[in-house]
Amino acid sequence: MEVRTADVDDAATVREIARRSMEASYTLSPQTIEGAVKQWYGDEAFAERVEDDDQLVLVAEEEGEPRAFSESVLLDEEGDADLNWLHVDPDYRGEGIARALFAETRDRLAEMGGTRLHGRVLRDNTDGNQFYRHLGFQKVSEGRVDIDGTDYVENIYVEDEPSEMEAVTTGDGKRVYVDHDDALRASLGPFFAVFSDTDRETRWGYYCANCGSLDIAVDTMDRIHCNECGNVSKASRWDAAYL
Numbered sequence: 001m002e003v004r005t006a007d008v009d010d011a012a013t014v015r016e017i018a019r020r021s022m023e024a025s026y027t028l029s030p031q032t033i034e035g036a037v038k039q040w041y042g043d044e045a046f047a048e049r050v051e052d053d054d055q056l057v058l059v060a061e062e063e064g065e066p067r068a069f070s071e072s073v074l075l076d077e078e079g080d081a082d083l084n085w086l087h088v089d090p091d092y093r094g095e096g097i098a099r100a101l102f103a104e105t106r107d108r109l110a111e112m113g114g115t116r117l118h119g120r121v122l123r124d125n126t127d128g129n130q131f132y133r134h135l136g137f138q139k140v141s142e143g144r145v146d147i148d149g150t151d152y153v154e155n156i157y158v159e160d161e162p163s164e165m166e167a168v169t170t171g172d173g174k175r176v177y178v179d180h181d182d183a184l185r186a187s188l189g190p191f192f193a194v195f196s197d198t199d200r201e202t203r204w205g206y207y208c209a210n211c212g213s214l215d216i217a218v219d220t221m222d223r224i225h226c227n228e229c230g231n232v233s234k235a236s237r238w239d240a241a242y243l
Contacts (some may be wrong), residue, residue, distance in 0.1 A: 001060055001061065001062050001067070001097065001100055002060070002061050002062075003060050003061075003100070004058065004059055004061070005050075005056075005057070005058060005065045006050050006057040006058060006059045006069065007050060008043070008046065008047045008050060008051075010046075010050075010057075010059055010066075010069075010181050011041055011042070011043050011046040011047070013059070013066045013069075014041050014046065014057070014059070014069050015037050015038070015041045015042075017023040017039045017066065017067075017068065017069055017087050017088075017089050018040070018041060018069075018085070018087050019033060019034065019035045020089055020090055020091075020175075021087035021089065022036075022037070022087070022089060023090075024090040025084070025125050025127060025128060026122065026124065026125060027124055028147065032147065043233065049071070052073075054073055054074045054075075054112075055071070055072070055073045055074075056070075056071070056072045056073070056074075056105065056108055056109060056112065057069060057070070057071050058070045058101065058104060058105055058108065060100065060101045060104075060139075061096055062092075062097075064141035066089075067088065067089050067092045067097050068086070068087060068088040068089060068092070068098065068153060069085075069086075069087055069099050070083065070085065070086045070087075070094055070101050070102070070105045071082050071083075071084045071085040071086075071103055071112075072084060072109055073185055074109065074112050074113060074114050075183050075185050076183070076189055076190050076198070076209060077113070078116075079113055079114055079115035079116050080114070080116050080118065080180075080183050080190065081109045081112075081114030081115075081116065081117050081118065082117075082118050082119075082136075082185070083102075083105060083117060083118070083119045083181070084120065086098060086101060086102060086131075093160070093233075098131060099135075102135065102168075106120075112136060116158070116159065116160060117158070117159045118156065118157065118158055118159075118182075118183065119137055119154055119156070119157040119158075119159075120143075120154055120155070120156055120157070121153070121154065121157070122145075122152050122153070122154055122155070123142070123153040123154065123155050123194050124152065124153075126229065129155060135159075136159070137158060137222040138157060138158055138161070138162060139155050139156065139157050140156055140157065140158050140162045140179070140181045140182070140200065141179060141181065141182050141193070141195075141200040141201075142154065142155055142156065143156060143182065143203075146222065152222065156181065156182050158181045162179045162181055163179070163181050164196070164221040165179055165198050165200075166178040166180065167180065168194075168207065168214065170214055171214070171215075176194050176196055176204045176205075177194065177195050177196070177198050177212045177215070178192050178193075178194050178195065178207045179192060179193045179194070179195060179200060180192055182200075183209075183232065184206075184224065184233050185234045186208075186209075186210075186224065186226075186231050186232060186233045186234060187230075187231055187232050187233075187234060188208075188210040188226075188229060188230070188231040189208065189209040189210035189231060190209045191206040191207065191208060191209065191216065191224050191226075191231070191233060192206065192207045193206060193207075194206055194207050194211060194214065206218075206224055206227065208226040208228065208231050210226065210229050210231045211226065211228050211229040211231070213226055213228035213229065214229070215227040220228050
């Protein structure tokens, strides 16, 4: 199997693999999947991904035929990286393609400076959750995402031991805890999830890595904005704007 960096001409191939993979793995409606795939991997959006120096899209081929792709992103200069997607054509699952593509993705991210890898997968995706566990990842927390008007739970995994929560104090003297394992990509630096407790059970808000502010706003489209420095989240794979 050969793993190569994707180029703009791979857009149609990536769309087809993503569509077939999501239909096999998720309980989303065909209309939602089709619309999401077109938005994420339309020619223009895909070109922006492959031309972004912080994003990595790899295609796995056997005898010149595409079988899978991965999409990942370097979040910050500290080495945090997210593996957003790893899709294998359902006809070729169980042949070790996912593991080989994951290994190559991790190696390429390391070359880019990524030393700490995070994975996100919907709780309902049994195969996806098992994949991370079999690789030795640990679930550290949960998030909630709105997909086409329905609320879903997303599990968050890390490859190493979970980071210790950072205690910070709000403007009104409340003690809250920053989770550096739960990061969202943004324009000036990632946003980290903030919890009211060290067990990561009660979400409080977000922390801006660029300026250290807790004064964060979330709009109706779930875009996150720092009121101190203007840092703003970049669209994630489940953003309502994509659907």
